[in-house]
Amino acid sequence: MTTNLAYALPARAPREVQEHPLHVEIVSTRSQRRARPRLVYALVAVAGLFLILVTQLLLSILLSNGAYQISGLQGTHKELSRDQQTLTESLQVLESPQNLAGRAQQLGMVPNSGSQGWLRLSDGKVLHDPAAAPSGSVLGTDSSTLIPNSLITPGVMAKGAPAGTGTSGSAGSGAAGTDASGSDASGFGASGGAAGAPAGGSGKPAVPSTSGALPSPVTH
Amino acid sequence: MKYPRRSRRRLALAIVMAFAIVAVFSIKLIDIQIVRADALNKDSQTTRATSVVTYAPRGQILDTNGIVLADSVTRFDITVSPRLIKPTFDVVDSNDKKKTITVQAAAAEIANITKQDPASILQAITDNPSSDFAIVTKAVDTAAMRKVRDLHIPWVYFQNHPVRTYPDGSVAGNLIGFVGTDGPQNGIETIENKCLASTNGSSTYERGADGVQIPGSTITTKEARPGGAVTLTVDQDLQWFAQQAIAEQATAIGAQSATAIVVRVKDAALLALADWPSVDPNDVNATAVDHPDQLGSKAFTDYYEPGSTMKALTAATLIDTGKATPTDPVTVPSAWTSPEGHTIHDATGHPVEHLTLTGVLQQSSNVGISQFGVRVPQKTRFDYLTKFGLGQKTAVDFQGESSRGITSLPWNDVSKYDISYGQGIAVSAVQLASAYQALANGGVKLPLKLVQSCTAADGTVSDIPSNVGTRVVSEQTSKTVVNMLESVVTGGELSKTLTIPGYRVAAKSGTAEVAENGRYTGNRIVSVVGIAPAEDPQYIVLVTYTKPAIMKSSAAAAPTFHKIMSEVLTKYRVTPSTTPSTNPSTNW
Numbered sequence: 048m049t050t051n052l053a054y055a056l057p058a059r060a061p062r063e064v065q066e067h068p069l070h071v072e073i074v075s076t077r078s079q080r081r082a083r084p085r086l087v088y089a090l091v092a093v094a095g096l097f098l099i100l101v102t103q104l105l106l107s108i109l110l111s112n113g114a115y116q117i118s119g120l121q122g123t124h125k126e127l128s129r130d131q132q133t134l135t136e137s138l139q140v141l142e143s144p145q146n147l148a149g150r151a152q153q154l155g156m157v158p159n160s161g162s163q164g165w166l167r168l169s170d171g172k173v174l175h176d177p178a179a180a181p182s183g184s185v186l187g188t189d190s191s192t193l194i195p196n197s198l199i200t201p202g203v204m205a206k207g208a209p210a211g212t213g214t215s216g217s218a219g220s221g222a223a224g225t226d227a228s229g230s231d232a233s234g235f236g237a238s239g240g241a242a243g244a245p246a247g248g249s250g251k252p253a254v255p256s257t258s259g260a261l262p263s264p265v266t267h
Numbered sequence: 268m269k270y271p272r273r274s275r276r277r278l279a280l281a282i283v284m285a286f287a288i289v290a291v292f293s294i295k296l297i298d299i300q301i302v303r304a305d306a307l308n309k310d311s312q313t314t315r316a317t318s319v320v321t322y323a324p325r326g327q328i329l330d331t332n333g334i335v336l337a338d339s340v341t342r343f344d345i346t347v348s349p350r351l352i353k354p355t356f357d358v359v360d361s362n363d364k365k366k367t368i369t370v371q372a373a374a375a376e377i378a379n380i381t382k383q384d385p386a387s388i389l390q391a392i393t394d395n396p397s398s399d400f401a402i403v404t405k406a407v408d409t410a411a412m413r414k415v416r417d418l419h420i421p422w423v424y425f426q427n428h429p430v431r432t433y434p435d436g437s438v439a440g441n442l443i444g445f446v447g448t449d450g451p452q453n454g455i456e457t458i459e460n461k462c463l464a465s466t467n468g469s470s471t472y473e474r475g476a477d478g479v480q481i482p483g484s485t486i487t488t489k490e491a492r493p494g495g496a497v498t499l500t501v502d503q504d505l506q507w508f509a510q511q512a513i514a515e516q517a518t519a520i521g522a523q524s525a526t527a528i529v530v531r532v533k534d535a536a537l538l539a540l541a542d543w544p545s546v547d548p549n550d551v552n553a554t555a556v557d558h559p560d561q562l563g564s565k566a567f568t569d570y571y572e573p574g575s576t577m578k579a580l581t582a583a584t585l586i587d588t589g590k591a592t593p594t595d596p597v598t599v600p601s602a603w604t605s606p607e608g609h610t611i612h613d614a615t616g617h618p619v620e621h622l623t624l625t626g627v628l629q630q631s632s633n634v635g636i637s638q639f640g641v642r643v644p645q646k647t648r649f650d651y652l653t654k655f656g657l658g659q660k661t662a663v664d665f666q667g668e669s670s671r672g673i674t675s676l677p678w679n680d681v682s683k684y685d686i687s688y689g690q691g692i693a694v695s696a697v698q699l700a701s702a703y704q705a706l707a708n709g710g711v712k713l714p715l716k717l718v719q720s721c722t723a724a725d726g727t728v729s730d731i732p733s734n735v736g737t738r739v740v741s742e743q744t745s746k747t748v749v750n751m752l753e754s755v756v757t758g759g760e761l762s763k764t765l766t767i768p769g770y771r772v773a774a775k776s777g778t779a780e781v782a783e784n785g786r787y788t789g790n791r792i793v794s795v796v797g798i799a800p801a802e803d804p805q806y807i808v809l810v811t812y813t814k815p816a817i818m819k820s821s822a823a824a825a826p827t828f829h830k831i832m833s834e835v836l837t838k839y840r841v842t843p844s845t846t847p848s849t850n851p852s853t854n855w
Contacts, residue, residue: 114481129341129409130409132340132341132409133408133409133410136338136340136432136434139335139338139432139434140434142334142434143434143435143436143438144435144438144503144504144507145435145436145438158511161826161829161830161833161834163767163768163769163833163837164768165768165769165843174768175768175769185511187514187515187518193510193511193514193515193518194436194437194438194507194510194511194514194545195436195437195547195550195553196435196436196437196438196547196549197436197547197549197550197553198432198433198434198436198549199436
């Protein structure tokens, strides 16, 4: 209905002045979203970097630790080498003919007089009358070795002298005297008159033969 | 982009500050890296880098089986740094208690270990207080060094000081020689020094403050090169045996000196070369002070008139030139006057004998060999003696060998007879052994060998001696002469002593007069030389005694020859002879 009367229009609630415009969200497009680097990668990269740095640190710590180990082992190696050298040196002296002859004499052995014989295996006969070595010694009349070795000191000879030999190296060397000159070093006491081997060549075999085996030699 | 004005200012400020900090750092960096670089580097190097001498040992001398005859061992010099010595120092002992030790007490402790006089140690320490280096003790062994080290004396240091040792003493001492403070002085040590010598190396490494080596920082500036090992042809056991044998007999007969030589015929290798008395290289002064002539090897250096051992060479010359045969007859009185008026005597008086050339050798008749000897022209005899190696150094070229010539031509009326029985001509024992090697080896003389090889540290083998032979006499002559010499063993004067059961042995004895001041004296040089087995010669043994006081005939040398030759035949497992000894007839 239309009238010419003025009438108030129905009141409307006062409109809030919209100070912000319509809420517009700018969202990235799908392509923009795809293009953006993901956080995860960044985290991984940084973490990786840290990991590398830490590993490097650890390695260098281990290396330095290893250096101390090496140093220690080298020291041990050096000391062991020195031990080996000292022992080799002693061994070489103990292997020398003078020492061996001296020890043999301490055991009661006598040097071979050069008498030779032959043992014929077919019948066990001893040919050419070998003579038993008489009591002898490799020492000269002044009881010092004829072929001197100044490395063989009384200490070397006394070490390991068989128990019960009354005259060990020390006694002999007393006779030989002066260490200073060295040429008379090492008297090894000839332990008494050597136990001379009994005279050889008895007529019958000392050891009975077993039949079928090699015949026993005709000697002691 | 356009920034608002405020943020532009902030940005500018930030940049300026950043630059300022960078500038400060750069200046500091330039200062350290460039301006003060050298000084700082030097400081750090001296505290960080250490140079180290790497020692290389001198090479060993070995016998033919590898047994060590000479070796280098570690010893240490105890040195101090007097500059750093304070009157007392503290040490923590095993119970964790701290002790204060004075210098005198420390010196006494060191003296206790090294068996020195404490006063001399104090003297060495206090002699020059501002120096950095003083030697307290030389060449202590490892055990003593460790004991001194355990004392924890702060101003004591150790220096490596290798020392030469000879474990077998005077066995082969005449050959090996010895080393003095300046270097090798004698024998193989000198002759083979090029092989034996070592060169020390050096390297630097960097170490941290606690002395531990910084890994990866070692720079070797020079490689250490250890010396090579010299292998001799000598057998240590045989050498000892020979030395012992001649020593025993020489002392028994009162000889001034003695030699024994063992040669392997097939390659002229010296298996043993014994001299008595022989120097002990560990204790050179024991010999050097009173007997400097005994420091070397008289077998090489002493020249003497050989006497009857020369007769075999004369016989070889005669047979090779065809001027005589083994059964050629000759009438031999015990004294004979030559056409030129020179009278020659046999060693012992005897009635007139009818001897063949073989008989002359068996009886060792001077008269007989003189009559035979002049059948060959002098020049030919001279040439044969030269071919046998007399008058020249042997191939060994040992120290002291002289190329003293054969009596020069023309030989006078006395010499032309005397030389046939070994007087009037001078030889050395090795020359004679080498000549007999030629005789025994089918007439082919091989170069005498003492050094077998030199093995360098890296394994390369060098110095192998030549084996090229020269023919002296024909093979037939060699066989004939050796056969003739068998008669000396089967029927001669010394037959009983020289016979070795199971083997055919050929030998020749010699009793030579010694000439002094132009006159022959009552002194003698007695020798026996022998070859075994005679049917296939393998070994030669020559034994010589110089100026024995008693027993002045070759009967003194015969037992030693028997002993050594028996040992050689047994040791090397020589097959016994299968045929009995034969020889051409000795009488007619």
